[in-house]
Amino acid sequence: MEPLLAIMAGFLFASGLYLMLRRNYVRVVIGLILISNAANLVIFTMGRLARGNPPLVATGETMPAEGFANPLPQALILTAIVIGFGLLAFALVLAYRAYRELGTVDVDAMRVAEPPYPGEKTVSGTPDQEEA
Amino acid sequence: MKSLILQTIARLLLPLMILFSVFLMLRGHNEPGGGFIGGLVGAGAFSLYAVAFGPASARGVLRADPRTLLGLGLLVTVLSGFFAMVLGDAFLTGQWLIFHIGEADFHLGTALLFDIGVYLVVVGATLTVIFSLEEEST
Amino acid sequence: MDWLLVLPLAIPLFFGVVSILARNNLLLQRWFGVLGMVVLLVVSIAILIGVRTQGILVDQMGNWIAPFGITLVADHLTAFMVLITAIMGLAVAIYSLANIDAERESFGYYPLLHILLMGVNGVFLTGDLFNMYVWFEVMLITSFVLLALGNRKEQMDGAIKYVTINLVSSLVFLSGVGILYGMTGTLNMADMAVRLDAVDSPGLVTTASMFFLVSFGIKAAVFPLFFWLPASYHTPPVAVSAIFAALLSKVGVYALIRVFTLLFVQETGYTHQIILWVAAVTMLTGVLGAVMQTEFRKLLSFHIISQIGYMIMGLGLYSPLGIVGSVFYVIHNIIAKTNLFLVSGVANRIAGSFHLKHLGGLYRKHPFLSIMFIIPAFGLAGFPPLSGFWAKLTLTIAGLDAREYVVVGIALFVGLLTLFSMTKIFAEAFWKPLPSDRPKPAAEVEGIPGVAGIRTMMVPIVLLAVMTVVLGLGAGLFINVSLDAAEELLDRTRYINAVLGDP
Numbered sequence: 001m002e003p004l005l006a007i008m009a010g011f012l013f014a015s016g017l018y019l020m021l022r023r024n025y026v027r028v029v030i031g032l033i034l035i036s037n038a039a040n041l042v043i044f045t046m047g048r049l050a051r052g053n054p055p056l057v058a059t060g061e062t063m064p065a066e067g068f069a070n071p072l073p074q075a076l077i078l079t080a081i082v083i084g085f086g087l088l089a090f091a092l093v094l095a096y097r098a099y100r101e102l103g104t105v106d107v108d109a110m111r112v113a114e115p116p117y118p119g120e121k122t123v124s125g126t127p128d129q130e131e132a
Numbered sequence: 133m134k135s136l137i138l139q140t141i142a143r144l145l146l147p148l149m150i151l152f153s154v155f156l157m158l159r160g161h162n163e164p165g166g167g168f169i170g171g172l173v174g175a176g177a178f179s180l181y182a183v184a185f186g187p188a189s190a191r192g193v194l195r196a197d198p199r200t201l202l203g204l205g206l207l208v209t210v211l212s213g214f215f216a217m218v219l220g221d222a223f224l225t226g227q228w229l230i231f232h233i234g235e236a237d238f239h240l241g242t243a244l245l246f247d248i249g250v251y252l253v254v255v256g257a258t259l260t261v262i263f264s265l266e267e268e269s270t
Numbered sequence: 271m272d273w274l275l276v277l278p279l280a281i282p283l284f285f286g287v288v289s290i291l292a293r294n295n296l297l298l299q300r301w302f303g304v305l306g307m308v309v310l311l312v313v314s315i316a317i318l319i320g321v322r323t324q325g326i327l328v329d330q331m332g333n334w335i336a337p338f339g340i341t342l343v344a345d346h347l348t349a350f351m352v353l354i355t356a357i358m359g360l361a362v363a364i365y366s367l368a369n370i371d372a373e374r375e376s377f378g379y380y381p382l383l384h385i386l387l388m389g390v391n392g393v394f395l396t397g398d399l400f401n402m403y404v405w406f407e408v409m410l411i412t413s414f415v416l417l418a419l420g421n422r423k424e425q426m427d428g429a430i431k432y433v434t435i436n437l438v439s440s441l442v443f444l445s446g447v448g449i450l451y452g453m454t455g456t457l458n459m460a461d462m463a464v465r466l467d468a469v470d471s472p473g474l475v476t477t478a479s480m481f482f483l484v485s486f487g488i489k490a491a492v493f494p495l496f497f498w499l500p501a502s503y504h505t506p507p508v509a510v511s512a513i514f515a516a517l518l519s520k521v522g523v524y525a526l527i528r529v530f531t532l533l534f535v536q537e538t539g540y541t542h543q544i545i546l547w548v549a550a551v552t553m554l555t556g557v558l559g560a561v562m563q564t565e566f567r568k569l570l571s572f573h574i575i576s577q578i579g580y581m582i583m584g585l586g587l588y589s590p591l592g593i594v595g596s597v598f599y600v601i602h603n604i605i606a607k608t609n610l611f612l613v614s615g616v617a618n619r620i621a622g623s624f625h626l627k628h629l630g631g632l633y634r635k636h637p638f639l640s641i642m643f644i645i646p647a648f649g650l651a652g653f654p655p656l657s658g659f660w661a662k663l664t665l666t667i668a669g670l671d672a673r674e675y676v677v678v679g680i681a682l683f684v685g686l687l688t689l690f691s692m693t694k695i696f697a698e699a700f701w702k703p704l705p706s707d708r709p710k711p712a713a714e715v716e717g718i719p720g721v722a723g724i725r726t727m728m729v730p731i732v733l734l735a736v737m738t739v740v741l742g743l744g745a746g747l748f749i750n751v752s753l754d755a756a757e758e759l760l761d762r763t764r765y766i767n768a769v770l771g772d773p
Contacts, residue, residue, distance in 0.1 A: 020438070025430060032437050039444040046452030073451070076400055080444055083407045087440075090414055091433055097418070098426040113427040113505050203290035210283055213276075216333075223276040224332040 005045040012038035025098070025105045029091050036084040040077045047073025135184070142184035146193070149177035157251050158244075167247035171254025178255075179262045187266040198259035205252025212245035274320055275329040275342040277313045278352050278391040282306060282359075286384030299380040300367055306384055307360035314353040321349040322751075326758070326768035328397075336769050337458030341397035343769055346755030347597060351394045351524055354604050357737075358516040359387050361730035362509050365612055368723035369509040374419050382419070383513070386412040390517050394524060397769055399447050400457045402525065406443065406489075410436050413518060416510050417502060428502030435498040439488035446481030450533075453478065460769035463532050463762055472536045479534035479541055486529070490522030492582060493552040496575045500559065503574070504567035504624070508615030511567055515574055516608040520600055523581045527596060530585055531759040538588050546586025550677045553579030553684040560691045566614040566624045566699065569691060570607065573650065576684060577603045583681065584665055587672050593756035594749060595665035601748075602649065602657035602741055609646040609734040613639065616727050617699055626695065631704035640700045642728070645735040647696065649742065651689035657741035664749065 012034050019031030052069030099105050102112065153174035160166025182190035191197075216225040231238040285306030292298045320327050327344040330336060344352070363383065370379050389409030396402050414436075418429040451457060453474065454465040469475055484495070491499040499519065503511050526545075534541055556576025563569040581603065584596025614624065616639055621629045633640045649656035662685060669678035741748060758764055 020434075025434075028434060032434065032441075035438070035441050039441045039448065042445050043448035043451065046448045048452075072457075076448075076451075076457075079400075079404065083404065087407065087411060087414075087437055090411065091437065094414075094418060094426070094429055094433055097421065098430050101421065101423050101426045107430065110427045110430060113424040113431075114501055199290060199293060203287050206283065206287040206290075210280055210287070214280070217273060222330055222333045223273070223280075226332070 001049045002045055005041060005049070009038045009041040009045065012041065023106050023108050025095050025107050028107065029088065029095055032091060033088055036080075036088065040080055040084075043073050043076050043080065138184045142181050146177050146181050149180070150174055153177065153251075157247055160247060161239075161244065167250030168254055170247075171251040172258065174251065174255045175258035175262070178259055182263065182266055187263045191263065194259070198256045198263060200256070201252045202256030202260065205249045205254075205256055207249070208252065209246055209249030212242045212249060215242045215245075273329070274313065274317050275327055275344055275395055278310060278317070278356075278395060279388050281310050281313060282384040282388035282391065285309075286381045286388065289381040289384060290378070293376070293378065293381075296372060296375050299375065303363040303366065303380045303383065304360070307356060307363045307387075310387065311353075311356040311360055314349070314356040317344055318349040318353050320344070321346055326765060328768050336397070336771075337456050337461035340401050341458060341460075341769055342395045343397035343460075343765070344395060345758045345765060345768075346751070347524070347527065347759060348394045350597065350601060350755065351520075352391055354601055355387060355390050355394070355517060358513060358604060358608055359383070361608065361612070361734055362513045362516070364730045365512065365615070365727055366509040368726040369507055369615055371420075371507075374507070377419055379416070379419065382412045382416050386416065386513070386517075390521055393521050397459050398457050399450065399459055399462065403440070403443055403447055406440060406521075406525075409518070409521065410440065413514065417506050417514075419510075420506070422505070424505040428505035431498045432502035435488060435495075439485045442481055442488075443485035446478060446485060449478045449481065458769065459528075459532055460766040463766055464770075466533055466536070475534065476537050476541060479530070482529050482534070483526070483541070483544070486522045486525045487548070488522070489519065490526060490578050490582070491519050491575050492548050492578055493555050493575075496552070496556070496578075499575060500563075500568055500571040503571040504565060508567075508611060508618065512608050512611035512615075515570070515611050516604050519574055519578055520581075520604055523578060523596075523600060526582065527585050527593075527759065531588075531593070532762055532765060535762070542586050542588045544586075545582055546674065546677055549579045549581075549583035549586050550680045551579075552576070552582065554680055557684045557687040557691070561687055561694075563691075564626045564698075566617065566626060566629070566695065567611065569626075569695065570610050570614065573610075573688065573691070574607060576688065577607065577650070579684070580662070580665060580681065583677065584668065586677075587665075587668050587674065588760075589668055589672060590753065590756045590760060591664060591668035591671065593759055594752040595661060595668050597752045597755050598657075598664060598745075598749060599661040602661045602738070605734050605737050605741065606646040606649045606658065609731055609738065610643070610650070612727065612731050612734070613643045613646070616724060616731065619724055619727070621699075621704070626698035628705065629699040630702045633700040634703075639728070639731075640696075642731050642735050643696065643700065645738055647692040648689075649738045651692050652685045653689075655742045655745075657738050657745065660742065660745035660749065 016031040016034030016038060019027045019034065022028060022031075047070050050069060052067050053065050055064050055068040055071045057064050095105065098110070102110055104110065153170045156165040156173055157167050157170030158165075160170065178190050178194055181193060213224040215227045216223060219227055221227070226241050226243050228239055228241040231240070285302050289299045289302050292302065317327065321344055329342040331340045331342065334340070366379070366383070386409060389405050389407075389412060392405030392408060393402055396405055414429065414433050417432055418425055447457070450462060450466075453469055454462050456462050456465060466475055488495040488498075503514055506514075530541065530545065553576050556572050556574070556579060560569050560572035560576060563572055577599070581596050581599050584592040584594070584599065586592070617629060617632060618624050620632065620636065620639075623629055645656065649658045652658040652662040662681070665681060666678055669675075669681065
């Protein structure tokens with residue numbers, strides 16, 4: 001099971017990276033989402049996959065029963081998912097605001113903060129045309 | 133868009149969902165539940181009301197500004213950690229009051245206070261986002 | 271158990287929350303801003319005194335014994351960083367009184383500033399790797415909002431690059447944490463340090479360390495991962511630029527120093543050699559970028575990158591003197607660089623532009639401001655007796671001891687170019703007469719106009735300039751204290767024993 005999940009995580013990383021190389025910022029954000037899930041999958045796999053008992057302490061006992069599953073990776077992933085959810089939601093809103101302000105989602109065409117030098121070749125056209 | 137069915141249901145569901153959210157929060161002490169999920173259900177109640185009647189009237193029903201709830205929730209959460217300081221323990225150590233009512237033991241602790249804080253933060257944060265999104269779209 | 275260590279997190283959170291609750295009263299928010307920073311300063315001085323007298327301070331959250339719970343740890347390095355964070359917070363809070371416009375204030379500038387400092391302090395204080403990730407995110411999300419607050423076009427453009435690249439860096443960090451957890455089964459850094467030594471394939475550990483080098487390298491803006499920094503730091507108001515320049519990239523440097531002295535010391539010949547060369551190239555590219563810039567804050571942004579190289583260089587040398595140089599350089603650079611950003615804001619206020627072409631005549635009209643620029647600028651370039659000279663001297667000696675002559679040569683050459691670009695700012699903005707054909711100042715001027723605003727803005731500038739001079743004149747004392755920090759960092763058992771308890 002572990003190799004399968006490792007390959008899956010690698011595939012997600014690769015797909016996310018591919019999307020992040022696009023000029024369209026919305027695709028970049030989708031790539032980020034994929035990579036964030038890949039990172040969570042890495043943590044999950046690293047916590048070892050085992051069919052274990054619930055890590056709960058029965059009434060009257062002081063230790064959980066033998067062979068209990070490791071709850072820590074799940075707690076970590078839960079935290080990471082919630083944080084990732086907030087950050088990615090912010091990134092999406094930012095993409096929307098930037099589109100409203102700058103009129104483009106093409107990251108190469110966003111040259112307001114770093115205006116082109118005199119004589120520099122700049123990108124024109126929308127990214128969708130380029131990719132169609 | 134006004135829908136009579138949605139408005140009637142929303143009016144009835146609002147108190148029920150708030151009650152359920154409080155139940156979830158208190159249940160979280162020993163069983164699945166807790167401040168986070170309770171807060172989401174509570175926020176769901178008000179956002180349903182906002183969908184049916186518009187965000188302005190939902191704000192009216194909520195009375196407090198969601199951002200105030202957010203601030204209060206954070207404050208409660210921090211203070212729950214500081215209870216331990218007064219009693220000389222490390223930050224966030226749980227402090228318990230135990231009542232005996234008849235046969236049953238009743239545990240009241242700072243963990244509950246922390247959960248109430250989380251509940252308020254989740255309600256406040258979610259509603260801040262949802263209300264401002266709805267207000268922008270109308 | 272030490273209560274002090276919670277306070278650098280709790281105080282900014284408390285004042286942030288109070289500022290949220292007082293969101294309709296801007297006056298109250300402003301004074302809470304200053305008051306919160308003063309309280310933070312007092313607490314961080316107490317922590318430094320505590321570390322000096324009692325050694326490494328440790329606090330176990332919620333009374334969970336390490337390595338099971340989350341531990342807060344303060345050694346010398348942490349204490350320095352928390353102290354300098356509080357000083358910078360205070361300087362920027364005072365500066366913000368005159369620099370931040372009412373619109374930004376009403377959208378939550380002050381709560382964000384407090385929470386940003388909480389995140390920064392959290393990274394410094396935590397002894398748990400996953401917790402460090404969480405604090406990084408607290409810091410990042412507030413910095414995202416601070417950067418985008420105000421919705422100007424350049425800000426949107428800068429924020430897109432900043433947000434995307436920093437999110438990637440966080441995800442690389444998270445994957446690295448996951449892999450380390452798989453190898454050691456722990457997240458407590460002290461416990462992890464012990465168990466990493468027992469991992470039977472050191473190559474794997476070195477591979478994992480590269481995740482951290484890349485992730486913290488992006489945050490610290492080292493070569494070749496720095497492009498987001500000059501694309502974004504000049505877009506928000508000066509107060510925000512200043513606090514970013516002061517703290518955010520240095521948090522990355524701190525994290526690098528922490529993990530590459532505590533966790534990844536198995537193959538120093540390989541990892542630290544990479545760091546050393548990254549440092550050399552970072553210095554060079556940063557300063558070359560700065561030389562060709564003509565916008566005040568962009569020029570300073572490229573200098574941040576160049577200076578990061580010096581901080582990393584000490585870590586790469588991995589000798590006591592090298593670490594002393596790094597620690598001293600971080601402290602000196604935070605003070606001087608923040609001050610330069612603050613001066614750029616005053617120049618903008620007076621002349622209405624950030625572009626060197628449109629600035630001029632400041633020396634004639636405002637000689638005091640010019641002196642306040644010269645002190646941090648020459649400090650940065652490394653003029654004796656200012657602080658930068660001693661920092662560079664320490665690093666140079668450490669480099670010569672390690673026989674890294676090429677790197678030392680690059681460092682000295684970069685110092686020369688730094689001086690060149692500082693004199694360029696001075697000649698263009700201060701000395702040259704005000705150009706007559708300059709365009710009408712656009713809406714670049716921010717905040718409260720008038721002389722009263724400038725007076726308020728000068729307060730932190732003078733404060734920081736005095737600190738640069740004091741740090742230079744009292745360098746001997748400070749280098750001795752840094753030596754304690756370096757010894758603590760290089761002798762891992764002290765940190766480990768403090769956290770896990772004596773064996």
